[in-house]
Amino acid sequence: xxxxxxxxxxxxxxxxxxxxxxxxxxxxxxxxxxxxLFASSAIKxxxxxxxxxxxxxxxxxxxxxxxxxxxxxxxTLLKTVRAWxxxxxxxxxxxxxxxxxxxxTTVGVxxxxxxxxxxxxxxxxxxxxxxxxxxxxxxSVPFEAVAAAExxx
Numbered sequence: 001x002x003x004x005x006x007x008x009x010x011x012x013x014x015x016x017x018x019x020x021x022x023x024x025x026x027x028x029x030x031x032x033x034x035x036x037l038f039a040s041s042a043i044k045x046x047x048x049x050x051x052x053x054x055x056x057x058x059x060x061x062x063x064x065x066x067x068x069x070x071x072x073x074x075x076t077l078l079k080t081v082r083a084w085x086x087x088x089x090x091x092x093x094x095x096x097x098x099x100x101x102x103x104x105t106t107v108g109v110x111x112x113x114x115x116x117x118x119x120x121x122x123x124x125x126x127x128x129x130x131x132x133x134x135x136x137x138x139x140s141v142p143f144e145a146v147a148a149a150e151x152x153x
Contacts, residue, residue, distance in 0.1 A: 005049075006085075008097065008143050012046040016097055016109070019045040020116060020127065027125035028118050031059045036069075036077055038118045038127075039099050039107045043084065043141060046097055051084040078104045078137070085139040094138035101137040102130065110138065 009015060019041060026033050040052030050056075054072040059065045073080035078101065082088070085099060094100055094110045101107045108117035114129040121128045132138075 006043070006047045006142060008046045008141060009048065012097060015045040016042060016111075020109075020111075023118070023127055025126040026118075028120060030061050030065055031055075031057065031068075033118055034065065035107045035118050036065070036080070038116075039081070039109060040084075042097070042109045043099070046141060052080075076104065077101075077107060081107055081137075081139055085141065088137040088139050091132065091135045091138045094132055094135070095140075097141050099139040099141060100132060100135040101139075102135050104136075108135075110135075 023033065023038065023041075028034060031037070036055060037052055040050055040055070044050040052073075055068050058068040058072060069076060069080055074083040081099060081101065088101075091100065094115075096111050098110045099107060100110045100115045102117065106117060108115045108130070110132050111129075113132055115132045115135060116127045116129055118126070119128050
């Protein structure tokens, strides 16, 4: 892992909204539009840093994703997100643009009382909004420049 500087751009809200609008109806697909890559894309949109750069194109199914996390990440999705953004905070402190996890294997983006996740629910493929309060973990995407670990090959 190498260290990079991460902070939200001045127009981060517009960038995040543009990403969400673009991906709203994009179906889940391992290695292209899955939860880890969606969260990393949100960080890239807001901060200009793609923490999952080494994961992109490295897998095409669930088994491959787990192997890619071992080879190019920090071993698991939770450990990898921790490597990207540091220790979690309480979910009650999650703010718009922060990264959240429903559990150790499902990551999304907080937009307030709700958070966006990639998947299928009630027959709809694409982004799904679920209550942020249902999440187990929340990670700050910083407003001021701080050193963050960038997962690299």
